[in-house]
Amino acid sequence: MAGGRLTKKESDQKKRQGKKMFINGFSQNEIADVLEVHLETIKRWYKKYDWQDAKDIHSLSISELKQETLRSFQSLKAGETPKVSPDQLSKLSSTFEKLxxxxxxxxxxxxxxxxxxxxxxxxxxxxxxxxxxxxxxxxxxxxxxxxxxxxxxxxxxxxxx
The missing domain is CATH 1.10.287 (Helix Hairpins)
Structure with missing residues (x-):
């Protein structure tokens, strides 16, 4: 671990990186090791900035959206009820197409x-x-x-x- 206090800029950058790493499945120990920040600091950031909620929100990537869309269309084609309604898929697809x-x-x-x-x-x-x-x-x-x-x-x- 690096010694001394982090500047605000360094701290903010490490918080963002740590949050991204957590969202992507890294443990708090691994994050502390990679970012060279004390484990207790990572634990504090985890609680204070609600990393678990962020992970839950970010659990759907663009490729997963595409896969879910295709699965839903496949279900409809087979006469089954898809997990995501056609209306919800339409809204999501429309939003993405507007980009x-x-x-x-x-x-x-x-x-x-x-x-x-x-x-x-x-x-x-x-x-x-x-x-x-x-x-x-x-x-x-x-x-x-x-x-x-x-x-x-x-x-x-x-x-x-």
Whole structure:
């Protein structure tokens, strides 16, 4: 763990990263290890910022929305009652269709970015040798930083679309 207090900017960034990691299935111990923040701090952030609620809300990705839409259509085609009503699916699809191509691409890019980021971190955390684990975690942090920059740039461009 890094010593000393975090600046507000560093703290806010680590809170966001920790929340994203939790939403994506990382344990509090893993988050503390990767972010180099004391476990008690992670536990406090978890409670204060209601990470579990955020995880529940974010449990549906764009690819899952697409899959659920296809499952519902398949159920309707087979004469069965789908889990999601056609009206609900229509509203969700309509909302997604109203997004510009850049905004759609951003949504897909973000989903893929999170999957890649999680895979890199899981690989690093599975490393048995401390030296190799630390090297992979440093690489993961570098890649995460670069990917955050790309997402931020693309997001700003999409907002101006």
């Amino acid at each position: 510009s191509d850049k905004k759609k691409n951003l949504a897909y890019m973000y989903d893929n970015f999170e999957e890649l980021s999680d895979a890199i971190l899981k690989d690093a955390l599975s490393e048995r040798l401390k030296k190799n684990r630390e090297a992979k975690l440093e690489m993961a942090k570098y890649i995460r930083g670069m990917m955050d920059e790309v997402v931020s740039k693309t997001y700003k461009e999409a907002l101006n679309d």
